[in-house]
Amino acid sequence: MDTVACIKRVPDTGAKLTLTDDEQHIDTSHLGFTISPHEECAIEEAIQVADDHDGTATVLSLGPADADEQLRTGLAMTADEATLLETDGAEWRPRETAAALADALSGDADDPDFDLCLFGNESADVANHQVGIRVAEQLDIPFVAGVTDLTIADGKAVAERDVTGGTEVYELDLPAAVGVKEGMNEPRYASMRAKMQARKQSIERQDPVAGEFDGAIEKVKLEAPESTDGAAEVLGEGTDAVPAVIDLLRDDLEVV
Amino acid sequence: MILSFVEHAGGSPDEASLEALTLARELATATDASLEAVAFGAEAAALGESLGAYGVETVHRVADERLDTYAPEAWAESIAQLVDDLDPEAVVAPGTDRGQEVLAHVGAKRDLPMAANCLDVEPSDVYELSRQRWGGSLVEHARLDADTKLLTAAAHEFSPETASEAAETSVQPFEPALDESAFRVSVDRVEESDETGVSLGEARVVVGGGRGVGGGEDYDKLETLAGSLGGTVGASRAAVNEGWRPHDDQIGQTGTKISPDLYVACGISGAVQHMVGCKGADNILAINTDPEAAIMQKADYAVVGDLHEVVPELNDALDD
Ligand SMILES: Cc1cc2nc3c(=O)[nH]c(=O)nc-3n(C[C@H](O)[C@H](O)[C@H](O)COP(=O)(O)OP(=O)(O)OC[C@H]3O[C@@H](n4cnc5c(N)ncnc54)[C@H](O)[C@@H]3O)c2cc1C
Ligand SMILES: Nc1ncnc2c1ncn2[C@@H]1O[C@H](COP(=O)(O)O)[C@@H](O)[C@H]1O
Numbered sequence: 001m002d003t004v005a006c007i008k009r010v011p012d013t014g015a016k017l018t019l020t021d022d023e024q025h026i027d028t029s030h031l032g033f034t035i036s037p038h039e040e041c042a043i044e045e046a047i048q049v050a051d052d053h054d055g056t057a058t059v060l061s062l063g064p065a066d067a068d069e070q071l072r073t074g075l076a077m078t079a080d081e082a083t084l085l086e087t088d089g090a091e092w093r094p095r096e097t098a099a100a101l102a103d104a105l106s107g108d109a110d111d112p113d114f115d116l117c118l119f120g121n122e123s124a125d126v127a128n129h130q131v132g133i134r135v136a137e138q139l140d141i142p143f144v145a146g147v148t149d150l151t152i153a154d155g156k157a158v159a160e161r162d163v164t165g166g167t168e169v170y171e172l173d174l175p176a177a178v179g180v181k182e183g184m185n186e187p188r189y190a191s192m193r194a195k196m197q198a199r200k201q202s203i204e205r206q207d208p209v210a211g212e213f214d215g216a217i218e219k220v221k222l223e224a225p226e227s228t229d230g231a232a233e234v235l236g237e238g239t240d241a242v243p244a245v246i247d248l249l250r251d252d253l254e255v256v
Numbered sequence: 257m258i259l260s261f262v263e264h265a266g267g268s269p270d271e272a273s274l275e276a277l278t279l280a281r282e283l284a285t286a287t288d289a290s291l292e293a294v295a296f297g298a299e300a301a302a303l304g305e306s307l308g309a310y311g312v313e314t315v316h317r318v319a320d321e322r323l324d325t326y327a328p329e330a331w332a333e334s335i336a337q338l339v340d341d342l343d344p345e346a347v348v349a350p351g352t353d354r355g356q357e358v359l360a361h362v363g364a365k366r367d368l369p370m371a372a373n374c375l376d377v378e379p380s381d382v383y384e385l386s387r388q389r390w391g392g393s394l395v396e397h398a399r400l401d402a403d404t405k406l407l408t409a410a411a412h413e414f415s416p417e418t419a420s421e422a423a424e425t426s427v428q429p430f431e432p433a434l435d436e437s438a439f440r441v442s443v444d445r446v447e448e449s450d451e452t453g454v455s456l457g458e459a460r461v462v463v464g465g466g467r468g469v470g471g472g473e474d475y476d477k478l479e480t481l482a483g484s485l486g487g488t489v490g491a492s493r494a495a496v497n498e499g500w501r502p503h504d505d506q507i508g509q510t511g512t513k514i515s516p517d518l519y520v521a522c523g524i525s526g527a528v529q530h531m532v533g534c535k536g537a538d539n540i541l542a543i544n545t546d547p548e549a550a551i552m553q554k555a556d557y558a559v560v561g562d563l564h565e566v567v568p569e570l571n572d573a574l575d576d
Contacts (some may be wrong), residue, residue, distance in 0.1 A: 015550030016524055017394055026394075037493065037510045078366070091533050093415070095369060122356075122372075126389055126396075129372040129408070130360035137364035142441045144328070145357045161353070166448040170441060182510040183503030205575070215402035217369040223386075223395040229553045232542060238561035239569040246573050248557060253539055255461055255485050256574060 001053035001152065001174075003046040003113045006060050006101060006132070007039040007074065009067040009124040023150040026125075035070050036183040038120035042075045044187040045180060046118050049152055051095040055115070056080045062100055068203050073199035076190035085208035091126075091163065092208075098134030099211035104179040105139060112139050121146055134217060137179040144170045145179035167220075170209070258284040259344040260312070261335065262295045263354060267302025274416035276409040277310045277338065280348040281419060283379050283380035284311070289345055291423075292316060295329060296339055297324045304427040313420030316342075319429035327340070327442035332361030334432040339366065339404055341430075346379070346405040359480050363406050366473065370406035371398065375413055383407075391509030391532040412515070412536060454488050456505065461487025462505055462516045462537070466530075467494040468523015468544065468563060477567040478522060486573040492524050502526065508533035522563040526551030541565065 011026050012034040033171075043059060050057035059074030061067045062085040071082035085100050092100070106115040119132030136143035147158035157172045162181075172178075190198070206241075235244040248256040249256045260280035262273040267368040269277075278295070292314040295303055300317040318334045318571055334360065341348060347362065349355035349371050363370040366522035372390040375395065385399040388410050400407075455460065463482040465475055477490060482489045491501035493508060505513055509529040515536030522543045524530060531554055534540065543563045552558050557567055 012527055013390070015528065017390065017528055026508075053500060075364070083281075091367075095363075095367075098364075098512050120535055124390070127372065127391065129356040130363060132366045133357065133360040137361065142329075144441060145354045162446075163353075163446070166446050168443045169445050169447060171444050172441060183506070186499075213367065215369055217371050218399045218401070220384075220397040220399060221396060222389070225393070225395055226362060231553040232540075232552050232558035233543075234547075235562075238559075239565050241559040241566065242569045242573050243560065245557075245559060245566075245570060248541070249485070249518075250576075253518055255487075 001049060001055040002058070002113070003050045003055060003106065004060050004114045004117045005039065005042040005046040005057045005074065005133070006117065007035045007043065007070055008061060008118050008120075008123045008125070008165035009033050009063045009070045010035065010123070017224055019167065019169045019224060020220055023223070024219070025222070033066070033069060035073070036120045038122070040187040041182055041184045042118035042120055042180040043079060044078055044185045045150060047078055048185070049116055049150075050080070051151060058083060058106060058114070060101065061085070062092060062097055062208055063087060063202040065147050067154055067255040070183055072198040073190065073200070075201050076194040078134055078194065081204070081208060083204045086205050087208060092218060093212050094128040094130050096211055099136065100208035101137045101150060102138040102207060103134065112141055112175040115174045116152070116158070119140070119177065119179045121179040121181045132177055137252075141175050141177055143177045143179070144172065147178040148181050148184050150178065150184065202228045257290050257292055257344045258338070259342065259347045260291065260293045261347065261349040261355060261358065262303060262307065262433065263295045263350060264295060264297070264300060264303060267299040270305055270350065271416065272352045272355065272411055274310065275411070275414040276350040276355065277307070277312070277349050277419050279374065279377065279407070279409040283346055287345065287379050288400060290513075292342070292344070293316050293460050294318065294335055295335075301427055302327060304425045307420040308422045308425040311421070312425050313423045315421050315425060316430045317426045317427055319431050320434060322434070322439060325443050327439050328354070328357050328364045328526060329361055329441055330438040331436055332365060333434055333438050334430070336362050336365045337432045338430055340370065344404055346383070346407060349408045351408045351411040359406050359408055366404070368402050368404055368406050369400060370408070372405045372408050375410050377407060391529065392535065393528040393532045400453060412513070437442045440456070448526075456488055456490050456507070456512045456514055459488040459514065461485040461518045461520075462490045462507070462514050463520045463522065464492065464496055464524055465491040465501070465522050466492035466524030466533070467498070469495060469500065470498040470564075472522075475566070477564070477571065480571045481567055481574070483518065484517050484571065485518070487518075492530050506563040521551055521555065522567060524551055525549050526554050
């Protein structure tokens with residue numbers, strides 16, 4: 001059973017988000033890059049399912065040439081193959097992204113090339129909540145979002161999603177796609193040796209297919225919401241602060 | 257016309273749907289358009305009474321027994337067919353799992369762009385809107401150009417407001433034409449959880465522990481503190497990754513969003529992805545050894561110190 005995890009390279013931001021002068025991007029001059037935690041779980045699940053069912057796990061990304069770094073993380077986790085739909089680094093919109101991914105995921109006969117395709121529930125940066133659904137619709141396969149548990153049995157995928165007070169269970173015929181939420185599994189840490197090996201593995205680079213669409217959502221600019229930051233009122237140091245904390249809890253906040 | 261997708265439990269609308277409805281009414285008022293709603297299930301008939309107060313003139317109750325069970329594609333196809341019939345200017349859905357999912361399917365089925373998690377929308381020929389990125393730590397200003405604009409309302413960003421004038425609401429059945437394939441994804445069964453106690457999302461006090469806690473057993477102190485404050489314990493992603501707490505306890509962008517009266521953040525540095533999860537807290541008290549930690553700028557109150565000393569001492573004091 002062949003699986004694919006779709007991942008997106010995003011800045012690894014820390015305590016502060018700084019924008020570029022033109023307000024179009026996060027200033028990444030001092031930042032590393034990563035993927036969404038949801039997508040880390042998607043990779044882990046793709047590898048486990050492929051291992052348990054005698055198949056191949058592939059990681060797929062649309063992004064700049066440097067996104068091979070994130071694909072290699074997937075390879076180091078022991079995914080078998082990696083494909084990069086290489087862009088010039090400009091931000092791709094969700095419909096365009098989905099069309100390019102769907103094109104790369106469909107085989108020669110326009111049938112899906114995989115049995116199970118895993119997406120993050122939403123991407124870490126833009127969080128459009130739609131790329132996976134658009135891919136599934138284009139490939140005419142079932143999709144469930146927000147999945148926190150998955151089992152493959154009798155040629156079906158059984159997907160669970162948490163709702164208030166319980167869990168919804170869905171049964172999907174394969175091939176199928178899901179949007180994964182963090183917590184589904186514990187993504188493995190890649191060993192140093194696996195990381196070294198992944199560096200030597202080849203990554204298939206393809207030109208993404210650019211679709212044509214009516215209407216659009218167009219980014220104008222980004223804005224860091226007005227910061228309400230200001231130094232906290234320091235109640236004291238170490239255990240000396242305890243009386244002041246008790247006063248705060250009792251008199252000001254009335255929680256005791 | 258502006259069409260709003262309303263989720264409900266037994267005929268009473270969900271909070272998130274009322275938030276979305278509030279955004280939808282703003283759009284309707286600004287463009288002098290009528291406000292209508294679409295809802296599923298036999299009990300949607302009862303929505304006529306409650307939605308009138310929100311200015312809804314017509315509730316389109318999708319009438320097909322098979323749709324009483326949640327089926328994302330079939331629900332989306334029904335809304336898409338209603339859109340074909342009514343040609344609304346915009347469709348607004350709540351920023352919930354279902355709202356995002358159903359609207360994204362509508363977008364895919366009718367080849368329309370969709371703007372998720374909107375904060376503010378200026379309707380004109382092209383909509384000028386702002387929406388959340390990075391789980392809410394950044395705002396994107398964007399232009400949405402489409403025959404029908406698909407929008408979801410960011411959760412907890414709108415407070416449900418009734419209309420200045422209630423509308424006379426009529427409930428009309430809508431019968432979509434759906435073939436079996438539209439039902440390939442539907443809820444097979446629901447397993448009820450036997451969890452008791454306050455949930456993280458609803459707790460009035462949350463005591464969060466991060467990497468600074470140092471180990472799973474050390475959460476005992478935090479549990480004790482949460483216990484005396486009538487609250488519950490949460491964690492940072494770093495602590496969850498260490499295996500000290502289950503992912504259900506994670507606060508942040510890819511965890512739970514909390515909105516307590518008080519959040520006590522112990523040994524947590526204050527990364528943006530953590531802080532978007534506790535934006536809703538009325539008060540934040542940080543306990544951290546590092547006076548330069550980012551959380552010191554984001555909290556309201558702080559104790560500079562070792563949580564392993566401060567928290568037990570606090571527990572003792574609260575015990576007296
Ligand atoms: C896309 C994405 C999504 C993410 N989603 C989330 C999310 O949902 N939730 C989340 O939490 N993180 C999330 N993260 C991770 C986030 O960026 C941080 O890495 C994480 O929040 C750090 O956790 P921490 O503050 O516990 O650890 P650290 O950053 O290591 O901070 C530990 C703090 O403890 C203090 N400390 C140490 N010892 C003591 C002591 N004895 N007493 C008191 N203080 C002490 C230190 O001074 C320090 O400030 C996400 C990251 C990405 C990229
Ligand atoms: N450029 C991309 N390359 C590969 N996968 C992507 C890309 N953009 C989005 N995805 C996938 O689609 C999911 C949902 O993205 P979004 O619709 O932006 O919230 C992500 O978590 C990824 O799994």
